[in-house]
Amino acid sequence: MQACVNHEETPALAPCTSCQRPFCQACLVELYGFALCRPCREFRAAQPPPLAPTQYGVMDRVVPTRNPQALAAYYCGIFALIPLVGNLLGPAALVLGVVGMRRIAEMPGLPGRAHALTGVILGIITTLLYWGLAALILIGSFAR
Ligand SMILES: [Zn+2]
Numbered sequence: 001m002q003a004c005v006n007h008e009e010t011p012a013l014a015p016c017t018s019c020q021r022p023f024c025q026a027c028l029v030e031l032y033g034f035a036l037c038r039p040c041r042e043f044r045a046a047q048p049p050p051l052a053p054t055q056y057g058v059m060d061r062v063v064p065t066r067n068p069q070a071l072a073a074y075y076c077g078i079f080a081l082i083p084l085v086g087n088l089l090g091p092a093a094l095v096l097g098v099v100g101m102r103r104i105a106e107m108p109g110l111p112g113r114a115h116a117l118t119g120v121i122l123g124i125i126t127t128l129l130y131w132g133l134a135a136l137i138l139i140g141s142f143a144r
């Protein structure tokens with residue numbers, strides 16, 4: 001166990017997020033969810049707050065309400081697994097997923113990547129499956 005940089009006799013709790021030197025609990029302070037030593041905190045506090053991903057909490061990742069298209073894509077993708085409903089929801093999930101992904105590309109750190117991706121993948125699968133099936137039935141009825 002490394003000793004704190006400031007207190008030789010105290011074991012370090014964690015390294016400073018910025019300078020990576022080990023510090024004890026008394027020396028570490030929190031800023032924007034990061035554990036920092038005091039000199040680094042002073043330096044960071046003088047800077048504008050960092051953008052994403054730290055401004056988003058855990059719940060934003062589970063249910064990314066800040067990226068509604070990604071969330072909608074996810075649910076469309078899930079419900080598209082139901083036959084017939086999927087004929088419409090499949091393409092909707094695909095479109096919404098692409099929009100959600102584009103929003104993440106424009107705003108790096110925006111939550112919902114996994115949701116948007118799920119929507120896109122499920123959208124492609126269900127669209128191909130149901131419309132492919134519909135086409136097969138159509139071709140089959142014509143061939144008769
Ligand atoms: Zn530091």
Ligand SMILES: [Zn+2]
Pocket residue numbers: 004005006007010023024025026027
């Ligand atoms: Zn210390």
